[in-house]
Amino acid sequence: FDDFEENLPRAVVQAVEECFKDAESKGHPEHADILIFSSTEREIRELQETLQKFGPKHTQILPLYARLALSEQQQIFNSSGGGRRIIIATNVAETALTVPNIRYVIDSGFARLSRYNYRSRVQRLPIEAISQAAANQRKGRCGRIAPGVCIRLFSEEDFQGRPEFTEPEIKRTNLASVILQMQSLGFGAVESFDFIEPPDHRLVNDGRKLLIELGAYQETKNELTKLGAQMAKMPIDPRLARMILGGAHFGVLNEVLIIV
Numbered sequence: 001f002d003d004f005e006e007n008l009p010r011a012v013v014q015a016v017e018e019c020f021k022d023a024e025s026k027g028h029p030e031h032a033d034i035l036i037f038s039s040t041e042r043e044i045r046e047l048q049e050t051l052q053k054f055g056p057k058h059t060q061i062l063p064l065y066a067r068l069a070l071s072e073q074q075q076i077f078n079s080s081g082g083g084r085r086i087i088i089a090t091n092v093a094e095t096a097l098t099v100p101n102i103r104y105v106i107d108s109g110f111a112r113l114s115r116y117n118y119r120s121r122v123q124r125l126p127i128e129a130i131s132q133a134a135a136n137q138r139k140g141r142c143g144r145i146a147p148g149v150c151i152r153l154f155s156e157e158d159f160q161g162r163p164e165f166t167e168p169e170i171k172r173t174n175l176a177s178v179i180l181q182m183q184s185l186g187f188g189a190v191e192s193f194d195f196i197e198p199p200d201h202r203l204v205n206d207g208r209k210l211l212i213e214l215g216a217y218q219e220t221k222n223e224l225t226k227l228g229a230q231m232a233k234m235p236i237d238p239r240l241a242r243m244i245l246g247g248a249h250f251g252v253l254n255e256v257l258i259i260v
Contacts, residue, residue, distance in 0.1 A: 008043070008153070009050040012036060012106060015151045016086065019104040020056055022149060034104040036088045037138050039111055039127045041065050044088045051086060064089035064099070091130070094137050098144070105142040107135060109154040113166075116174045118206040123174055131166040135159060170199045175207030176238045180216060183224045184232035214242045236260070 016034060023032035038044045044063045051061050064076050064087050076087055076099055087099050091111040111134065112125045130138075135152065142148030152159065170178070178199075179190055187193060190204050211217035216228030216238060224232065231241040240260045247256025 008108060009047060011153050012047055013050060013054050015106045015153065016051065016055055018151065019106070019149065023103065032103055033085045033101045034087070034106060035093060035099055035102045035141055036086065036106040037093065037108055038088050038090060039108060040090070041067065044090070047088050055086070058083060060085045062087050064093055066090065066092050091134070093141065094134060101145060102142050103146065103148050105138055105148065105150040107138045107150060107152045109135065109152060109158070114169065115172045116203070118202050129162055131163045132159060133165045168197050170195065171197065175199055175203050176210045179204070179207045180211060180228060180232050180238050183217070184229065211238060214238055216242070
């Protein structure tokens with residue numbers, strides 16, 4: 001991955017030039033909007049700088065990621081200004097948003113995926129190779145208004161060796177919030193619920209253990225405490241909800257809200 005990260009800017013510049021050459025050969029150079037899939041916000045900024053220095057001239061280069069301000073996001077959807085555009089996005093553009101007028105896609109083949117380690121109780125965002133289904137979803141972003149071209153910056157052999165589908169989030173996340181909401185709504189035990197893909201029992205045990213530690217769940221009665229019922233009304237992580245309730249109890253709610 002380190003070698004790939006080092007060579008990525010050069011590979012992207014070459015792929016962009018290839019896309020523009022293809023557009024010119026087809027007689028529509030002005031309709032050559034490109035969507036580049038990147039892994040992180042930092043990587044997006046680095047690619048943006050590289051393309052501004054070494055990429056084709058007279059081209060608008062725009063970043064796209066979830067934390068981007070609304071005013072900046074609006075630039076992505078305003079394609080009426082004319083000229084060629086290059087949008088560099090995280091996997092937010094894979095399914096959550098559709099960027100208009102894309103004819104070309106350049107796919108790095110990586111993305112940040114949320115993963116929870118029940119041993120260390122840490123929710124991480126490691127950069128991982130995407131699945132075949134995710135790669136095909138990205139490819140489909142360039143064929144919505146006309147036949148498009150997708151350039152993958154990884155080999156066919158690499159693609160075939162990847163898992164067919166992305167692992168469902170319920171199998172790689174902290175389940176405390178899920179258990180809390182299911183108990184609040186009266187859905188019963190997680191183990192007996194008819195999930196399409198049931199979560200690992202170790203994650204279920206870990207989530208329930210966390211709720212017990214937070215004082216939200218009574219294991220003997222198999223039900224939420226009064227504290228847990230209050231926490232379930234807050235659309236945030238149970239640990240943060242517990243901090244807010246604790247802050248209110250000790251008369252430091254305003255200070256705790258800032259931390260949360």
